Amino acid sequence: GNSVTQMEGPVTLSEEAFLTINCTYTATGYPSLFWYVQYPGEGLQLLLKATKADDKGSNKGFEATYRKETTSFHLEKGSVQVSDSAVYFCALSDNSGGSNYKLTFGKGTLLTVNP
């Protein structure tokens, strides 16, 4: 079956530090890949996505590249801010066999950015 493994947290950084949150996946088909962010007390929001190999998703200074050869979709940001403190979820959507519900999430990584 499909699965997503992401870096365990919590991750604590100082403002302006470089961020990487690792995410690897296993999938039977040709998945789309997503990063979602959850701010305290809120639901998940889509941060970025990539739908095929070598695509780069980007938003709000965050980037992730769909690497089929390493089955990875690592999240990066060059300079984090206090406002980036949140839980980040990597997820995949399985396009195979008409399985149109299959959004599989990683367990989430808590990021805290200190001023």
Added chain:
Amino acid sequence: NAGVTQTPKFQVLKTGQSMTLQCAQDMNHNSMYWYRQDPGMGLRLIYYSASEGTTDKGEVPNGYNVSRLNKREFSLRLESAAPSQTSVYFCASSVRFDQPQHFGDGTRLSIL
């Protein structure tokens, strides 16, 4: 823009009580989903509705039922609540499977 609206936001139940969580979306999406979020477990799919008139089980359906009332609304029912169902419940919707899901703000449910 309302997006996905969940009610109630908080609820405390006693073991054995029943409850229905409501979800409505105003984006004309075809698919709707119910998840539960527990510490260290990420999000787990309870039930989903691919389109109006259809519902299917997800990873953790035991103890729950759902109703897709119309295209906008998808409710989750706990018939006899148990402490193991204490969780944060999220409703989501999407145009179709390969499009991003839009989430509500969640219902925080405690069962004593």
